[in-house]
Amino acid sequence: MGATIEIRFHGRGGQGAVVASELLAxxxxxxxxxxxxxxxxxxxRRGAPVTAYTRIDDHPLGIRxxxxxxxxxxxxxxxxxxxxxxxxxxxxxxxxxxxxRNPAQELMIPVPARRAVVDANQIAVAHGLGSLTMxxxxxxxxxxxxxxxxxVSMTALDQAIEEFVPARQAENRAAAxxxxxxxxxxxxxxxxxxPVPRAVGPTPQLPEGPMATLSSELIHTAAWRTLRPVVxxxxxxxxxxxxxxxxxxxxxxxxxxxxxxxxxYCKGCGICVVECPPRVIEMVEEV
Amino acid sequence: xxxxxxxxxxxxxxxxxxxPGCAPALAMRLMLKGLGPRTIVSVPACCWTVVATPxxxxxxxxxxxxxxxxxxxxxxxxxxAAADALGLTDVHIxxxxxxxxxADIGLQALSGMLERRTNAIYAMYDxxxxxxxGVQRSGATPLGAWxxxxxxxxxxxxxxxxxxxxxxxxxxxxxxxxxxxxxxxxEDFVRKVExxxxxxxxxxxxxxxxxxxxxxxxxxxxxxxxxxxxxxxIFPLYEVEExxxxxxxKGGSLRPVTEYFQAQGRFSHLVPEDLAxxxxxxxxxxxxxxxxxxxx
Ligand SMILES: Cc1ncc(C[n+]2csc(CCOP(=O)(O)OP(=O)(O)O)c2C)c(N)n1
Ligand code: SF4
Ligand code: SF4
Ligand SMILES: [Mg+2]
Numbered sequence: 001m002g003a004t005i006e007i008r009f010h011g012r013g014g015q016g017a018v019v020a021s022e023l024l025a026x027x028x029x030x031x032x033x034x035x036x037x038x039x040x041x042x043x044x045r046r047g048a049p050v051t052a053y054t055r056i057d058d059h060p061l062g063i064r065x066x067x068x069x070x071x072x073x074x075x076x077x078x079x080x081x082x083x084x085x086x087x088x089x090x091x092x093x094x095x096x097x098x099x100x101r102n103p104a105q106e107l108m109i110p111v112p113a114r115r116a117v118v119d120a121n122q123i124a125v126a127h128g129l130g131s132l133t134m135x136x137x138x139x140x141x142x143x144x145x146x147x148x149x150x151x152v153s154m155t156a157l158d159q160a161i162e163e164f165v166p167a168r169q170a171e172n173r174a175a176a177x178x179x180x181x182x183x184x185x186x187x188x189x190x191x192x193x194x195p196v197p198r199a200v201g202p203t204p205q206l207p208e209g210p211m212a213t214l215s216s217e218l219i220h221t222a223a224w225r226t227l228r229p230v231v232x233x234x235x236x237x238x239x240x241x242x243x244x245x246x247x248x249x250x251x252x253x254x255x256x257x258x259x260x261x262x263x264x265y266c267k268g269c270g271i272c273v274v275e276c277p278p279r280v281i282e283m284v285e286e287v
Numbered sequence: 288x289x290x291x292x293x294x295x296x297x298x299x300x301x302x303x304x305x306x307p308g309c310a311p312a313l314a315m316r317l318m319l320k321g322l323g324p325r326t327i328v329s330v331p332a333c334c335w336t337v338v339a340t341p342x343x344x345x346x347x348x349x350x351x352x353x354x355x356x357x358x359x360x361x362x363x364x365x366x367x368a369a370a371d372a373l374g375l376t377d378v379h380i381x382x383x384x385x386x387x388x389x390a391d392i393g394l395q396a397l398s399g400m401l402e403r404r405t406n407a408i409y410a411m412y413d414x415x416x417x418x419x420x421g422v423q424r425s426g427a428t429p430l431g432a433w434x435x436x437x438x439x440x441x442x443x444x445x446x447x448x449x450x451x452x453x454x455x456x457x458x459x460x461x462x463x464x465x466x467x468x469x470x471x472x473x474e475d476f477v478r479k480v481e482x483x484x485x486x487x488x489x490x491x492x493x494x495x496x497x498x499x500x501x502x503x504x505x506x507x508x509x510x511x512x513x514x515x516x517x518x519x520x521i522f523p524l525y526e527v528e529e530x531x532x533x534x535x536x537k538g539g540s541l542r543p544v545t546e547y548f549q550a551q552g553r554f555s556h557l558v559p560e561d562l563a564x565x566x567x568x569x570x571x572x573x574x575x576x577x578x579x580x581x582x583x
Contacts, residue, residue, distance in 0.1 A: 046306035240290075247308060247509070
């Protein structure tokens with residue numbers, strides 16, 4: 001290959017994006033390469049967007065900067081495709097790998113790169129990695145990355161997981177293996193329109209007025225959940241405990257006073273299910 | 288048609304970026320329900336700065352000032368002076384800070400604000416560690432709790448020191464009002480905020496806020512864990528008005544503390560002897576609180 005291969009991971013805190021970038025580097029090292037791996041400095045909160053970088057070369061790397069023109073972009077959480085500039089700088093002959101169960105919808109992004117998809121949530125849940133609400137998808141996604149790109153060997157990835165994953169090595173190795181076989185190449189379903197180049201000019205002045213004036217309700221957090229609450233209204237007593245205890249204010253009432261879940265915002269925490277006194281809310285698998 | 292027990296208007300919007308099941312999110316929601324729209328919030332570095340500001344949006348229906356972690360107290364003194372100078376005397380000034388930013392890093396600024404008798408409300412949402420940066424212990428982390436800087440294993444058994452008594456520190460400044468609140472008891476929470484809103488001078492809230500990733504429990508248990516904290520006597524609900532104590536939830540005898548501890552992964556290494564020691568301390572603290580209330 002010769003040139004440095006640059007890989008950028010995008011995930012949410014809790015999915016294991018940083019560990020994925022480290023494991024990939026460890027695997028590359030086992031393959032005899034000279035890799036590096038580091039995260040973008042930011043918050044570590046569960047659900048927060050996280051970026052991590054891996055570089056792989058045959059020779060020791062002098063460069064220490066973040067990756068702006070990646071050969072490969074790996075997206076662990078599909079909602080990031082809409083809310084974060086994850087494909088920025090992705091090379092035209094590059095590869096975009098997305099963990100999604102809904103490729104048709106998720107891949108309507110105007111980049112020319114090849115695309116691969118894998119349903120790593122399902123694989124992680126099947127191997128008991130993380131929880132239903134927050135599956136740890138990193139090893140399944142790495143298996144898929146190996147199949148789609150060949151940047152490291154599967155033997156090296158397997159060994160890296162065995163040596164460097166602190167717990168549940170067997171399950172993680174099996175998840176990587178499943179990811180390897182489950183990955184699919186897909187066609188772009190939107191014509192590529194080159195992006196308008198960003199205007200480069202002087203740093204904008206900070207405004208004298210408020211920095212942010214739009215409501216966060218513009219941001220939909222539905223993709224954070226893997227289970228959704230369903231209210232069985234026949235037995236609902238209209239006590240509104242669900243509304244009262246929802247940290248995401250995801251309930252409203254219909255004209256008769258029955259609760260209606262605003263699914264755009266529900267993160268699937270399950271609090272309403274536990275707090276509903278007659279227990280008429282149930283968590284069901286997202287489809 | 289719907290009979291609500293807390294005010295309907297929402298000044299915390301959906302679409303914020305708190306983790307699923309985050310009690311600090313509920314704490315802000317209830318706090319603003321009690322204070323209403325004529326409020327300016329000052330938030331230091333903590334989870335809530337990130338939660339509120341998925342740029343270019345804001346999750347708050349009131350003005351928010353983002354300030355350095357150590358300066359919440361100073362910032363609300365300044366905001367109060369500025370608001371008064373502009374004639375905005377009816378506006379509530381709220382400092383909303385984490386336990387790390389209050390009990391540790393911002394303690395001097397809090398003390399200064401209380402001592403200057405600033406006419407403002409300071410609320411500490413206590414998730415018992417530095418969560419925004421990935422669960423490091425704070426002065427408010429309880430004895431025995433696992434955090435990334437108080438590990439378990441190789442002879443280490445979680446935090447070796449007990450929790451700092453922030454209410455005690457605040458009360459030594461004789462604020463006009465100070466109270467403990469817990470989102471598991473929303474009516475009590477909002478009633479106290481509304482009461483504080485009608486007073487003038489320095490006011491303080493200690494808010495109990497479980498954090499699913501930091502405390503290692505499933506996100507649907509947030510309200511239940513908060514309820515257990517109060518009903519086991521770990522986090523009693525009370526208010527102190529001009530020095531007079533009033534315990535706002537008593538409900539017979541305390542539940543055993545094991546119910547609270549067993550529900551959380553951060554305490555899973557504790558053994559019955561540890562819990563017996565905690566139980567003895569909780570009993571003594573509870574009796575002390577009752578004595579303070581009865582004035583004996
Ligand atoms: C002086 C300073 N030190 C460290 C930090 C990094 N920092 C940002 S948020 C945070 C955690 C604050 O913890 P806490 O106040 O308990 O709020 P929480 O994150 O738990 O909500 C830290 C340490 C900072 N912003 N400023
Ligand atoms: S699952 Fe959680 S976020 Fe969703 S509606 Fe219920 S309480 Fe709200
Ligand atoms: S880390 Fe804890 S306090 Fe911070 S947003 Fe997540 S649940 Fe809330
Ligand atoms: Mg904290």
